[in-house]
Amino acid sequence: MRLSDQEYNRLLLLKKVRTSEPVARIDLVGLTGLTGGTITAITADLVKRGIVIEEKVASSAPGRPRVNLRINPTGKYVIGINATGDGQAVAEIVNLRGESLGVATAALKPATRIEDLAQQFVAALEDAIAGWPVKREEIFRIGVGLPGIVDSRTGIVEQIITFEPGPCNFGEIVSGALGIPTLVDNNINLLARAEHWYGAGAHADDFTLINVDLAIGAALYRGGQLISGAHGIASEFGHTKIMPDIGRPCFCGANGCLQAYCSIHSIIEQSCERLGRQMPSHEVMNPCFDGLMAEYAAAEIDIRTVLEQASHYLGIAVANHITMQDPEAVIIIGPPVARMDELRGAFFTALEQNTFPALRRRTRLHFKPRDQGAYARGAAAMVLEHVYAAS
Numbered sequence: 001m002r003l004s005d006q007e008y009n010r011l012l013l014l015k016k017v018r019t020s021e022p023v024a025r026i027d028l029v030g031l032t033g034l035t036g037g038t039i040t041a042i043t044a045d046l047v048k049r050g051i052v053i054e055e056k057v058a059s060s061a062p063g064r065p066r067v068n069l070r071i072n073p074t075g076k077y078v079i080g081i082n083a084t085g086d087g088q089a090v091a092e093i094v095n096l097r098g099e100s101l102g103v104a105t106a107a108l109k110p111a112t113r114i115e116d117l118a119q120q121f122v123a124a125l126e127d128a129i130a131g132w133p134v135k136r137e138e139i140f141r142i143g144v145g146l147p148g149i150v151d152s153r154t155g156i157v158e159q160i161i162t163f164e165p166g167p168c169n170f171g172e173i174v175s176g177a178l179g180i181p182t183l184v185d186n187n188i189n190l191l192a193r194a195e196h197w198y199g200a201g202a203h204a205d206d207f208t209l210i211n212v213d214l215a216i217g218a219a220l221y222r223g224g225q226l227i228s229g230a231h232g233i234a235s236e237f238g239h240t241k242i243m244p245d246i247g248r249p250c251f252c253g254a255n256g257c258l259q260a261y262c263s264i265h266s267i268i269e270q271s272c273e274r275l276g277r278q279m280p281s282h283e284v285m286n287p288c289f290d291g292l293m294a295e296y297a298a299a300e301i302d303i304r305t306v307l308e309q310a311s312h313y314l315g316i317a318v319a320n321h322i323t324m325q326d327p328e329a330v331i332i333i334g335p336p337v338a339r340m341d342e343l344r345g346a347f348f349t350a351l352e353q354n355t356f357p358a359l360r361r362r363t364r365l366h367f368k369p370r371d372q373g374a375y376a377r378g379a380a381a382m383v384l385e386h387v388y389a390a391s
């Protein structure tokens with residue numbers, strides 16, 4: 001799903017105002033490449049809707065006073081909320097500039113129905129809103145991030161691991177209970193949005209983000225837009241095949257998926273098989289992984305072949321992606337793992353050997369530890385993109 005030209009122009013203009021404010025209309029011509037007429041028409045509408053404010057600048061020069069534009073920092077706020085891997089809901093409220101006004105966390109009770117999770121989100125949001133210094137009617141939109149298969153166009157959740165299958169109209173449950181329009185998306189898409197809006201290379205327009213977590217996900221920004229695919233599901237990078245037909249089984253029903261070898265879940269599973277241990281329950285996967293890595297670092301267990309194979313296959317998958325897509329940058333987000341540095345050798349060797357020669361060493365690679373707050377910021381950024389693009 002791509003934005004129309006009009007939506008794209010509006011979004012582009014507002015992003016440039018946000019990063020360059022205070023800024024005059026005339027300067028936006030050079031910054032956006034849009035014509036003066038288009039800028040005048042868009043900004044007039046944005047000022048009318050209270051998204052942009054005008055600021056007259058005193059000048060001793062003759063003629064009309066210069067008028068600068070800024071994003072309105074008050075009166076309209078958006079909330080991003082996400083479920084973390086350790087059973088918490090994290091909500092953040094930001095103004096239209098994306099500046100945070102508050103963060104709230106709530107413990108989530110174990111649930112098996114997606115509807116019950118939605119109700120817990122409603123309760124967490126009610127508590128958070130009551131504690132923030134913002135009037136309820138000033139909350140313009142809510143953005144929800146979920147670790148599952150989500151149709152971002154409709155807010156319908158199809159599947160979340162460990163929950164009964166959907167569909168569940170998650171967006172409608174939240175918006176119906178709170179009376180605030182709600183958007184829902186896959187949380188990897190939200191990580192990419194957080195990167196685009198708030199990351200070190202903020203406003204990087206062309207990158208692929210790969211998230212190595214209990215599962216493996218990826219999201220693509222191209223030309224300043226998140227690419228969500230014709231059916232709103234892109235991209236299921238973790239289910240591309242690295243060992244087709246004969247490989248390890250994946251929860252999706254296929255064999256040999258990338259995440260059957262490289263996800264945290266599968267690394268734990270392969271390590272437990274090797275060590276003759278019981279597979280831990282889903283809720284304690286993250287501490288179990290930390291424990292395994294500590295044992296490995298202390299040379300108490302030998303899971304080097306599991307870790308090296310994971311690094312090797314991830315290198316091949318990233319090489320295939322670069323060969324297919326030629327992105328400007330690839331950002332790999334993962335756990336801050338002890339001795340990960342020594343495993344990078346296997347990753348980079350596989351990357352070098354399997355990338356198309358003309359594309360080798362051209363794509364910038366960044367490794368970043370996971371930041372749990374990034375999901376909620378990304379959910380807020382999703383809403384800002386929506387508010388900015390909408391006419």
Ligand SMILES: [Zn+2]
Pocket residue numbers: 238239250251252253254257
């Ligand atoms: Zn799969």
